[in-house]
Amino acid sequence: MTTDTAHTPFLSMLSSHPVGRYFTMLGSASGWTQITKALMIPGLALAIFLLLWSAVASQIQTSLGQLPGPAQVWQQTKQLYIEHKQEREKAVAFHERQEKRNEKKLQKNPNAEVKIRPYTGKPTYLDQIWTSIVTVITGFIIASLIAIPIGIICGLSPILYAALNPLIQIFKPVSPLAWLPIVTIIVSAVYISDDPLFDKSYLTSAITVTLCCLWPTIINTTVGVNTIDKDLINVSKVLRLNWFTKVFKIVIPSSIPMMFAGLRVSLGIGWMVLIAAEMLAQNPGLGKFVWDEFQNGSSDSLARIMVAVLTIGIIGFLLDRVMLALQKFFSWDKSAVLR
Amino acid sequence: MDHYLELSHVSIDFPTPDGPFRALDKIKLTIEKGEFISLIGHSGCGKSTVLNIIAGLHQATEGGVILNGKEVSAPGPDRAVVFQNHSLLPWLTAYENVELAVKQVFKKTKTKAERKAWIEHNLELVHMSHAIHKRPDELSGGMKQRVGIARALAMEPCVMLMDEPFGALDALTRAHMQDSLMEIQAELNNTVIMITHDVDEAVLLSDRIVMMTNGPAATIGEILDVELERPRDRLALAEQPEYNHYRAEVVKFLHERHKNPAKAKEKDPVEAPHSKNQKEKPVLYAVND
Helix, strand or coil: CCCCCCCCHHHHHHCCCHHHHHHHHHCCCHHHHHHHHHHHHHHHHHHHHHHHHHHHHCCCEECCEECCCHHHHHHHHHHHHHHHHHHHHHHHHHHHHHHHHHHHHHHHCCCCCCCCCCCCCCCCHHHHHHHHHHHHHHHHHHHHHHHHHHHHHHHHCHHHHHHHHHHHHHHCCCCHHHHHHHHHHHHHHHCCCCCCCCCHHHHHHHHHHHHHHHHHHHHHHHHHHHCCCHHHHHHHHHCCCCHHHHHHHHHHHHHHHHHHHHHHHHHHHHHHHHHHHHHHHCCCCHHHHHHHHHHHCCCCHHHHHHHHHHHHHHHHHHHHHHHHHHHHHHCCCCCCCCC | CCCCEEEEEEEEEEEECCEEEEEEEEEEEEECCCCEEEEECCCCCCHHHHHHHHHCCCCCCEEEEEECCEECCCCCCCCCEECCCCCCCCCCCHHHHHHHHHHHHCCCCCCHHHHHHHHHHHHHHCCCHHHCCCCHHHCCHHHHHHHHHHHHHHCCCCEEEEECCCCCCCHHHHHHHHHHHHHHHHHHCCEEEEEECCHHHHHHHCCEEEEECCCCCECEEEEEECCCCCCCCHHHHHHCHHHHHHHHHHHHHHHHHCCCCCCCCCCCCCCCCCCCCCCCCCCCCCCCC
């Protein structure tokens, strides 16, 4: 079998090693080279990571027992799923019981008042993931709706930029943990309703996310708008485009790459902020899950927190991929390399 | 006073940290309807600034521009500009780029169907009917410039301002574009002011060649009337002594007499801030023009 060691220095380096030779053999067909690069190398790295993790974990004793390795974490992942299914079954059973009871009541007396109560079991891990995603997206959308127009206006008007820039620079580095108490108090004071549509904890977390998500989008949009090709602005002057046509036909399309760069950074920050906000605001999401497990302190707690850590990481990654897909969808330059 | 376009004593100062920099000094020029004028001069002598003042993108510090009896104070579609690097909106197709201009100019005077026919007609004039729904990044440099010209023509401008329209093109494409432009000019008889660096282009296309002295405080050095019969054919002209005479006149001016009479002792021309000639980006999908 021929090898293409000449083409790929990395593989030729491996070929001096017995395991590496296996890889170079796979790499002989060009299709295999692609697969090797796409799957084998990350797979190998992952395997090494898991081995190191379990080796290190077995050496560390904590107050909650041995530090969990990959096996225990996987065990807890399955356990959390089983608990989720059990909880759902309970809910179904509850609703069936309620229906039967109501039917009986109605048979006895057709005019009887029938009460339908919602099931009030504890939220499962999957419910908590969903709560977190909904919360972060709410905060992120509010932030984007505020930040994009501000960014566009700041980019177009040097005067407004000069006015707002100091404020942006001062509020940008503020930690979510500093915002949270203020937001909590304001939400408690302002959002008073007998039949609240949203939980206060949900609002507090979402608004905290908003406050931290605003800045990268504002700054990037401003820069994007500011760096529009001067000739395109001249075109709009020669055509005497009105303000709206100029903004929608020229300014927004040409600043979309920068705008999305800002949005992606914002969503990344928002997701990190959310976990901290949920811990403190007790919004029933992943942050609260981590906090509750930490307070619980059972022998499974550490493994469950690690499940949460991995979940947070994977969802953060997926959110970024979604933004990338959106960027590709909205970008006019399909040949641009986005990563 | 009855000229179609008149530049009277146009001077412009640009602010710099060392005080105002006089880029243009007392430019006087009158242009009649249907004339094709070339502006030629060394880099940085302020040719683009003259064009930008007529376009209304720059404001003259002294003097002014009168078009059709009205003073020019702001940019407008009656003075369409063809930019050197085409300046098409990259996210719009050729059709949509022209449409943006047509919608703006004929919003009230043409129906939707008339506008569509007008856009297609103008793209046909520049021989772009085959690529009407392609975006600029799918077009070659010459084709992009054709769409740029179609966009300017579609505005039915009083005067068309061309800022080195073929400067970024290769020689063969440029020759094609010049022939196309002459063809269009024969049909529409627009008033055109074109900036160029190319002596052959200036002689071939123009009725008059305005030769500018070097900056700072650049002004008009000489004006050459080109009395060659139209239609002009580049191959036939190459043999003609008149053509070579005009050509030699321009070359002589550029090499010998370009120094500003008032500032003959000044050293090298200073690059004015406005006239950075941007190189065109490489074409992704090269299509032979």
